[in-house]
Amino acid sequence: MQSSSTLFPVALLSAERRGDLSEDVYRIKAGNGPDPTVELAVTRLGLADQRVVQGTPIILLHGSFSNRRFWYSPKGLGLGAYLARAGFDVWIPEMRGHGLSPRNRDWSHNCVAAYARDDLPAIAAFVREQAGQVPYWVGHSLGGTTLAAALGGGFLSEGQVAGVALFGTQVSRRYWPLKLPPVVWGAKMLLRRWGQLSGPRFKRGPEDEPIGLAFESLRWHGLFGRFGDRHQDWWAGLAQVKVPLLAVAGAADAQDPVWACRQLFAQWGDARKQFICLGPEEGFEAFGHVDMLVSKAAQAQVWPLVARWLRESPAAVQRACDASQPLTAS
Template structure:
């Protein structure tokens, strides 16, 4: 397939007392009637896991292939303002209940206006794509809101798990010791988890988001910490879009293939594809938690399969 040139720019949406940053990646001749793609990062991260100024990353790859792509920095992360500080008390519930629905409607409205100017039918749906904990937040929003179940065409996740049940020394070190014990203590002193200061991740975490994530990771109880909404119960009743969960063979803790598979079972997806990126399955590497998105070989390895996943939805519409 011919790779097109693309451009990228920043959009800002008013949100509470600040703004959310949305990176927009446009093909050289964007078709706003085509179903767009929204991407969400995980914990201690931001949208840059999907794109770079130099043109690397899954978002850039898909924009070159002709898709309009949006990458969200959740509140306080990346270029979203204000930045995470001691006074910020937003948790993961605000991403689920407020930020994802807000951005979803913004994208649909933007494409509606652009498509109608060109005399085309606007898209009614958006593809969702996430890395790590972003997949849990997206799945939670989908389980909770019937409107999103209708307006999201598909869900693709990389290394997403709702709980971590795998047992190993590395898991004890990274999760039981650091994430569950040391990180909350550090957050109490700083007022938030200053992950970038200590080189732990791409971005920082609020105390609320950190504590809520810890609770979900080690608990069978999947409930909203603010209003008690039962996501586990809602997931079993949800009209899920087609989903593709991707795990890395060398992702031994943060997105272990067994834990990724557990999330698939917990959600109860009806139309599901599950792939482990490993040499044994024909891929170039046994990929890890982050390099499944950042490895230089990804462009020629599994990224084309992701592109074909999205193209498949367009072909199915044309064949109807």
């Protein structure tokens, strides 16, 4: 499936059949940011026997220390593969220096602000061009935070997003020691010594993360910190977002607790929104931060929920919100 993008240079790295699925891997070089070496790998999944992909486009954004394999394993398992088999047009970007995306020149300085300002708009434009439809976006953890930043900061317009699903995403949790300047100074000295955050070393995942992300987080959680960059308050911007939202939290998620995820949900400006807590009181297992999307229990209880939400029109989402009826797995 050759790229015919007229937006910016795009290379088709591979076009393979993986069992019943087709897997096309593109590398896009938008050149729309201060670092001209940024290149992003984007994998497209579809049914192998379907010559023309016609399903609704879905963009899946992985979290920190991760890559496309969070959504799509080498054995053809995962939410991405599930949605492709359900007839959706699935797109899985890998952020700078993750998976098939090479490290850019200024990799150590990468941060959410750069992802939200430069990368997500380029991905949105490319998928919109190739799919011919406005895509839905699904983000987990840092992927969801980046989505919130892009929308709250106005980097992604409402015309580029049909709807958003956020899993384990919050920016309200407070780390009170980081309100003390000496603690922040010590943390910065330690981070500079490490040079990067190693996922394998800290048993967080297969990928490393740049210290730019950590410095940015320290600024957010500092004494006068806020969710935003030096010029914009993204948190305040979220109140103006007019895009349907599905926000999902895990009852056993200690990293991004339910109460904090609910605060982001409450700040979201669009009335077409639904909050789901994955816990026994709501008829689910007590899901944690990762197993809410990557586990056999998630395959049975959460993946069908996502497919159902994607199939519903905004009007149906509005009706569900008005009736205060939570979505349940079919």
